[in-house]
Amino acid sequence: MTLRWMIFAVVAVLMTCAAQAETMRMAVTTSFHNSGLAEVLLPRITQETGIEVQLLVVGTGQALKLGQAGDVDAILVHSKAAEEVFVAKGYGTHRREIMYNDFVLIGPEDDPAGVKDAATVAEALQKIAQTRPAFVSRGDDSGTHRRELALWASAGVDVTDASPDWYRAAGAGMGATLNTAVGMGAYVLSDRATWLKFGNKAGQAILFEGDAALFNQYAYLPVSPQLHAHVAHDSAQRVEEWLTSAAGQTMIGDYQIAGTRLFVPNARARE
């Protein structure tokens, strides 16, 4: 860990040198930040565009709020429906897909519900609903939480009304929820990046992965300069250009944790 802090320190020195340059604020979701990708991307963005990106690490709900209020210049989140509403209401200029990673189902290594053998995520969730081991939900209206609810719905399991006693809503961020799930020996849905970087895995493992329904699309939304004249829209656009450029996309695709690639870049040229 000390090593990581020392890398931070070097980055700090570099970034202090560039601190005179323009800055922009970007609200990102915890899952993105926990992947560690930002620590690689941001120094590179500063180097190539001269823009220092200040990250606000919050849940999707709060990120959308910050963008709506004009407190950040752009947001990078993963909740398509909410993002489309954000653009439709004029809070953001547009929505640009950047990359995706995926969600995984985590649980105790001995897998009491037997989700390892499931063919689809829907089947895995049905098995959990039948055997009723503890399942911990984010319960915080974040992108991950919304996705989890959608998955339950597609599996035909009702966890919203009269939440069953095996279904526990933590009301917390991904990390805190993972800590809770590990503590309880419970199943939990997490984004892959957070889990790979998570330091407290004790007895838990990825039990189900790979279903296309688990793909997790990240999109970049600049905050509308029509609504908030003060936002650094120009910087936000240049950062978007860099993220969607060949260099940016390659860097995202090459990023690995413990030999595992985390993100699949999928930005398309702007229409």
Place this chain on the structure above:
Amino acid sequence: MNDLWEGVAAAFWLVVMLDADLMEITARSLQVTLTAVVIAAALGLPMGAWLAINRFRFRRLTIAVLNALMGLPPVVVGLVVYIMLSRSGPLGVLNLLFTPTAMVIAQVIIVTPLIASIAHQALRDLWADYHDLLISLNTTKGQRIRALIWDARRSLLTATLAGFGRAIGEVGAIMIVGGNIDHLTRVLTTAISLETSQGNFALALGLGFVLIGLAIAANLAIHTLSRTERAGRW
């Protein structure tokens, strides 16, 4: 238990290596908290003294409100300050959101009632002692407040240190108004919160031990400078 020892080791190495990031967030923690506590003391101590020597209609209510504000959840303070400082809020044009200044503002709001309330309790007893003498000497209200604050300075120092303790360990409010931005608004407590959310318990604990050490060092330094806790002095 294993995490605890790893935490102690992590703290040890961070301090021994004079880790640059640690130094930076520690300095920022101190800067934000000391600024907030100095401002809160400048507001809270006279407020406590004023409440101690004045009898007015809503005195009991004021004191009850003050005591209740001591228990104010920092997250609520953070939210209110956020709403005020947000670009869409009434003070948005100041552009203070996500800056150390915003964190200072939130901490002042959290700490001032605490300092004022403890100061009021200490000064109320002293005022009972001094009342007749200071009236007999034809002192003005300002002179009474000054005499009480000066003569109770050691109890008031304790009140201020209680404020320091609450501010340095506070995370809920400064997380919201500061944003925990690396190299800008990240302090010890928000870093601890971040490391915990990433499951890095040892590092989080290490930072926690650094925080405790810092609080102890600050207390000792202030007591040494002011020569309290020595025999024969107040």
Place this chain on the structure above:
Amino acid sequence: MVAVLPLDLKAATVRRRGRHIIGPVTLQVKAGPPTIVLGPNGAGKTTLLQLFHGLVRASSGQVSWAVDMPQADLAQAYVFQTPTLMRRSVQDNIAYPLIVRGVARRAARRQASEAAQSVGLGAHLEAPAHVLSGGERQKLSIARAMITEPQVLFLDEPTTNLDGRSVREIEEMLMAAVARGTKVVMATHDLGQARRLAGDVIFIYNKGIHEHGPASGFLDAPVTPEAAAFLNGDILE
């Protein structure tokens, strides 16, 4: 210096929360030798002194000095039965009334140092006031009261519970003040002290002034049977 005396009370009455404490009192306190206030415990000696000094207000009637109030306030000082010590050094305690009146700190402390020397507290200048003995505490509070050179000095039983030597030293301080022209108005229950110091005596009984006259006359030949009984050591209710 304009003389603030005589102090005139006209039918002055003190009531506190509907209870009658003392009065109506009509009397005059003139310049000259000490006025001693005598009377059984609970008769209202302290209230009378505080009424004189303005710490207690008259509920009805009048209390007036020869000059107007702000001036009269500056020309008097009060010594409490239990000395109120500020949490400061002996020197800073004595200097405080000067500082309240706007004297520069350095000058005030120098004057306080001289005053402390003259009453035998010179060795304790820098000591915190609360380490002093009972007698020293009362000497400090008298020195503090005298530092502004008041024309009138009120004292409420200043030597109660003190040893003989402290009593003698405090009486010497008071006699020296009287010799400098200070009017001393003191409550006591020590008849010997009254004999040693009094120019005139106010005898309080039953919430009012029962007798007021020259000390020699009162102490040797009281007019009222209650005063005679009090001087005789009988219990008065």
